[in-house]
Amino acid sequence: MADWITGRVKARKTWSDNLFSLVVDAEVAPFTAGQFTKLALHTEDKKVARAYSYVNAPGQDPEFYLITIPKGQLTPHLAGLKVGDELLVQRTAAGFLTLDEVPAGRDLWLMATGTGVGPFVSILADGRCWQQFENIVLVHGVRFADELGYRRRIAELTEGRTRFQYLPFVSREDADGARAGRITHAIADGSLEQAAGLGFSPEHSRVMLCGNPQMVRDTITELKNKGLQKHLRRKPGQILMENYW
DSSP states (O other): OOOEEEEEEEEEEEOSSSEEEEEEEOOOOOOOTTOEEEEEEEOSSSEEEEEEEOOSOTTSOOEEEEEOOTTOSSHHHHHTOOTTOEEEEESSOBOSOSGGGSOOOSEEEEEEEGGGGHHHHHHHHHOTHHHHOSEEEEEEEESSGGGOTTHHHHHHHTTTOTTEEEEEEESSSOOTTSEESOHHHHHHTSHHHHHHTOOOOTTTEEEEEEEOHHHHHHHHHHHHHTTOOBOBTTBOOSEEEEEOO
8 A cells, every 4th residue: 555645735836838846745754865756636537646756855845847748647737736735645755766776986977868857856965976976977868958957956956066067968959058969879979978078987987867768778778888787786787777757
């Protein structure tokens, strides 16, 4: 049985036509940065639940970064919530996209598409990453510049961190301060390593991936070409991943 509790929308932010964030007042159980929980609503005929990552650091108000799926069963309803409205939140979190699972290394690469950047914002906000890795690179791929959600929060969380780099990619328009194209292409042609001033190597590189399944698959393929392997508990590697839908 899922341990559902009632939460209330405390704040909401609209990023673009189909991207929004909800801050929820709910007494959730302690979780580890990078984990997810489930949100649910009672629609006309049933309860609909979906998993969403925490964007906030543990101990802060639960926050979620969401994309409206036009014919989705849940997100159009979540998109309609206003401050004060109620929703159901699963009290306990789950998921293994956490620093506890990452083998020791020198360079941490956080690669996301779309709302997959959420758990990485949580990891940066939590702050343990700064003690664990010498260099941290956050790579965020989107279609349009207004989909680079949390850009300002990321800048605030990393201010003064000279060993941190934020490398956004925008694939469908030219955008100031962002690279054109896709993350996978930039790995394949070496331009991502060049931009970061860091090469991929099994010895130094640890990569956490979060985004749409095709991006995750394609990125793993390109990283394997660089000598990296998926991390398994029984067989340590360099790549940890989570599909986002």
